[in-house]
Amino acid sequence: MTVVLEGLAQGYGTHTIIDQFTTILRPGITALLGPNGAGKTTLLRTLATVMPPRNGVISLDGTAITDERSARRARDKIGYLPQDFGFEPQMTVRDFVTYAAWMRGVPSAKWRQAVDEALEMVDLSAEQGMRMRRLSGGMRQRAGIAWAVVGRPRLVLLDEPTVGLDPRQRLQFRKIISALDDTVVVLSTHLIDDVAAVCDRVIVMHGGAARFDGSVTELESLGHDGLPGHSALERAYMHLLPESEQQL
């Protein structure tokens, strides 16, 4: 799977959030890093086809998404988990993931297998009969990831998936997404630790544009002493911010 974003522009009302964004996404884990308002969520929503781009083109494996119809055709290849994702509290974990499989267009004959696989991936097979409302925060987040990965979509978009998770749960999350080896995974995060631990590639965004696009090692090399941060990666991140935001 190759996802091409070409001259992408997006915004809300008269406010432009992303302008002239171009990149190519390939299998592997790509982190979108950046401060609040950088355009990470907007980019993920646009990639997920929640909202059509104002300008530019998104192509999945060479097929351009030009309208609602082509977007719908592409959606069986896209798994998307918003930051504050929703669920029907009455549903069991299995119902919730089955619902996702149906909505993603997984053929009904394959629901059982796809749901089993997704639950196993997030280690929730034993809790599949629990109601969603009864799950702990970490389990709920894993159920959300199962929602995003059921049916093995080739493009998985996760918006701030580790917010609110304790250290153990974050380690568990990293293990889960590391297993999505043949998938284009894009996750937005504030947490540089996560980036260092699991990501193959980092796009640092600011003001709707990419300030950096490269590997974690390449990003790390940008960090230098004199900037705030406890690790080279944090200092590199600070280096990419505008000068006015570099000092605390």
Next chain:
Amino acid sequence: MWLHLRTSPIRWSLPVLLAVDLAALFLRNRSWIGVWPESGAAAQVPAYLLGVLAAGVAAWAAGAQTRHRLHEQLAVARVHPAISEAYRLGATLILLLIPYVIGQVVAFAVTARTFPPGLGLFWGYALLGLFVMVMATAFGWLCGRLLGTLFAALAASMGFLFLLTLLGRVGFVVLSGRPNTMVDPVGLVLRLGSVMLLLVALLWLPSPGRARPARRAIVLQVAAILPLAMVVVTTSPVVDRTPPGDDVTCVNGRMTLCIWPEHEKYLPKLRSLNARIGLLPASFVPPPRMNEIGIERTWHLGPDGVIHLDGDAGAPIFHILEGSPWSYAGDVSNAILASTFGFTDTQYCSWDTLTSADQERLSVLGAWLEAYLVGRSTPDYETNAPMEMQAAWARGRAIAGEQSLPEQFRWADREVGDLRGRYCKPVR
């Protein structure tokens, strides 16, 4: 669909809705038992009550995606939004119809024990109630999708109640299934068709998560509501039935009482009433035949060239209202007095000179006859007639309740003879 049915919180409201349905079915009255059209109508009546609740529940269910913040995830579904909406709406409709359908099944089972004629009429009323339930659900769903969730539920229930009150003025609400009427099949098909059209249009309502409302979808909703509104306002839910002709069921005796075959359960009571008529003094002259309303219809061509129903032609009529013997005894009593005294006989009688004192005596006699025919002295109805008239009726009923039968007959015979002598020539 099964997923939605299994997980919908509406499931928890089903016992309450079912209790409301059965309470409305059995606590209002039970005269419908044993008469198919009345059973259908009685089981249809809870639909108005359930409809008010269903509208609120449907609005609540329609807002579930907003309440549970599912829009973002569902916005990227491969499944067409109208299809996923159809499953949600379908599940809501099925759940809300369960108490209504159970009510209908119970009414069916209760009347099926005697299995009288006229089962076909039952289904018409059952479908009419179904229409009300579907309309309430559609109304609630529309409110739920257009308004916020909690407010929508309240607004939908109150709105549907208001709508019922308004439509009640144009005959929308059907409370009884008398055998002389039936659900209009054409009107019913139009109602069901137009409400189904609205349901389909609801599937294209723009998602609340959309930045801009889809103008086309709004136009579609309005275009779907208009036919339903027009059908509801311009068609009557029930129409008069064709007279049964030779299929009529009659009780013979001093007078012949004919009823609709569907009312066969009243035959024993009518036989008993006819036997009492047979015991009346000879001075009483019952009409040869009385028909339940709608058994015969006579038409005449008016001076305006239009054919009118002639209410005065043919045998006098009686009603059987909610099984009350007082309803038909009152009609029979009036008909017997009219025939005995010849109130319309201007050739031999001059009732236009009737004094108020004699009017009162006629009222006493009429009330006595009514109570005698029923065999009880306490009526099951209330009236707001003038006090002096009510006092006269009370006196007549007291005679029926306190005096022996020979005394009653002697008194009645005297009254008939005296009153006739005052106003009619003896030759009659």
